[in-house]
Amino acid sequence: MAGGGFSKLPNGKVVVALTLPRPVTGSGTVRVLVLAGNRARALTRLRNLGLRAVYLRGNAEPPTPDEITAVLHHPDGLLWRTTPECLEELWMPIRALLRPPRPPAHAGAG
Template structure:
């Protein structure tokens, strides 16, 4: 089961962080996991943004792995508000735009 969590920001928006299996373009699943960050108006909208990108089975159950302060900063400073990197976190790896994962 994927892990994840969210945090509500002072302006009312949320940052959702999910640890998911790495998707493959052919739909067979991937090797390893990725940490995906989404900035949106609310949790439902964040999950909808991922589902609209083809990640149909994305759910957020609980708040076991909320985003860290560094993750929040990264997603807030990205124009798309959608980022990913391999999980577990590799501190040397930079965050990637979501299109690099799906393309």
């Protein structure tokens, strides 16, 4: 279901990068980065968050050096941003992707 790939780090950990349909809204795609002990554990982390149909077949779209740096410097080791990449857009924690969108505020309410 996903385009993606992985890079093995010198310390033995793996960074997996996947391009997935955007959860919740279903419109567009997102690039998700996961730092884990191995590829299977990275996919398990995503499945445990509710992204059930996540698979990695091949290594066609491995993480870039910038993506690896981003995920290594994040405390959760799990990030996303919309695709195609916009240089002004920052990487965000995965919980921001999985929560439902807020309804618009009503003008003049109160």
